[in-house]
Amino acid sequence: MTSANNIYSLALTGVQQLVPYKPGKPIEELQRELGLSKIVKLASNENPLGPGKKALAAIQLVLSELALYPDGSGFDLKQALAKKYSLDAGQITLGNGSNEILELVARAFLRPGLDVIFSQHAFAVYPLVTQAVGASAVVVPAVNYGHDLAGMLASVTKNTRVIFIANPNNPTGTLLSQADVEAFIAALPDTVVCVLDEAYFEFVSRTEPVDSISWLKKYPNLIITRTFSKAYGLAGLRAGYSLSSPEIADILNRVRQPFNNNTLALVAAEAALGDEEHLNQTISVNAQGMQQLTAGFKTLGLEWIPSAGNFVSVDLRQPGQPIYEALLRKGVIVRPVGNYELPNHLRISIGTQAENEFFLQALADVLELAAANIETTAGAV
Numbered sequence: 001m002t003s004a005n006n007i008y009s010l011a012l013t014g015v016q017q018l019v020p021y022k023p024g025k026p027i028e029e030l031q032r033e034l035g036l037s038k039i040v041k042l043a044s045n046e047n048p049l050g051p052g053k054k055a056l057a058a059i060q061l062v063l064s065e066l067a068l069y070p071d072g073s074g075f076d077l078k079q080a081l082a083k084k085y086s087l088d089a090g091q092i093t094l095g096n097g098s099n100e101i102l103e104l105v106a107r108a109f110l111r112p113g114l115d116v117i118f119s120q121h122a123f124a125v126y127p128l129v130t131q132a133v134g135a136s137a138v139v140v141p142a143v144n145y146g147h148d149l150a151g152m153l154a155s156v157t158k159n160t161r162v163i164f165i166a167n168p169n170n171p172t173g174t175l176l177s178q179a180d181v182e183a184f185i186a187a188l189p190d191t192v193v194c195v196l197d198e199a200y201f202e203f204v205s206r207t208e209p210v211d212s213i214s215w216l217k218k219y220p221n222l223i224i225t226r227t228f229s230k231a232y233g234l235a236g237l238r239a240g241y242s243l244s245s246p247e248i249a250d251i252l253n254r255v256r257q258p259f260n261n262n263t264l265a266l267v268a269a270e271a272a273l274g275d276e277e278h279l280n281q282t283i284s285v286n287a288q289g290m291q292q293l294t295a296g297f298k299t300l301g302l303e304w305i306p307s308a309g310n311f312v313s314v315d316l317r318q319p320g321q322p323i324y325e326a327l328l329r330k331g332v333i334v335r336p337v338g339n340y341e342l343p344n345h346l347r348i349s350i351g352t353q354a355e356n357e358f359f360l361q362a363l364a365d366v367l368e369l370a371a372a373n374i375e376t377t378a379g380a381v
């Protein structure tokens, strides 16, 4: 008979050593634990305005159809995306969140013996999907918290099969210039698949428009991933997609589950694409909130990593975990980033004006307390 512990030895080596992704703390969990009435969650880069009116209306219209399987080809959503980006629908792969696309890439292109390159401080899902399929991660040290593209290029060997680049990156918010990213892709051997993760591209300031889609014509090994979770406010529905050569889309669609996008996600995402008012409002609230938070950090004498996304990582010059916990007791959920090798930072998602203010006040209180505690401890020695 097999003991329950032995079951672990049956799993793939990579899976045995896998530490699952740790999401931001849900509001309900903190409510259960502390019985607080007011909780502000700025932990998962969600849209503080919620979903748009058009997405909500579209969901209402299909509720009575939920006994039917969704459209497994996602025809309407793909048509809408193809039109928006002037691409062929055959270049689009829909995912249950863009996270699923990252997994599909790993499943379709990786195996033990092949390498995946990504940057230090890069999105936590890259090491997860790499390890789950038994491939090896090559982590290139960051420069100023951002991707060192020259270092990443220098790390390419004949074993390299996939490279992940997040632009902007999460949790640092660092942004690579369009010219630098294109030069990097152009320099890659055609045996390497390059995933350009643009989960936050909508928030990038319009002074340098994102034009990565125009590169698809030149680079059949390029995969651009985008999502409805962040700027479009639909994180709870799980809808993301990739844009690529038709060949890569064909490969990804072979390993995709037939009904990976649910009916509500499909119709809400399509409606959200046509809701420019909601998107513009989201971008403007984000820009104002970024100003508000960074001005608050300045007042507190704190530095932060300049961010192009809808979040900002602040340097506390002391371990972030205790500050994170003290903020929880005040009803504010932010994100510790020690698991990203940023032990002294906390990542704050941009909220509404009132949420940002509530957080800044809580942070000021907690830091004052932290300073007082350090003095007491020092005095006691």
Ligand SMILES: *Cc1c(COP(=O)(O)O)cnc(C)c1O
Residues within 6 Å of the ligand: 045, 096, 097, 098, 099, 100, 123, 166, 169, 170, 197, 199, 226, 227, 228, 229, 230, 235, 238, 239, 240
């Ligand atoms: C949030 C995020 C994603 C994807 O989220 P989905 O909800 O799965 O679409 C992808 N990449 C980065 C860098 C992210 O921060």
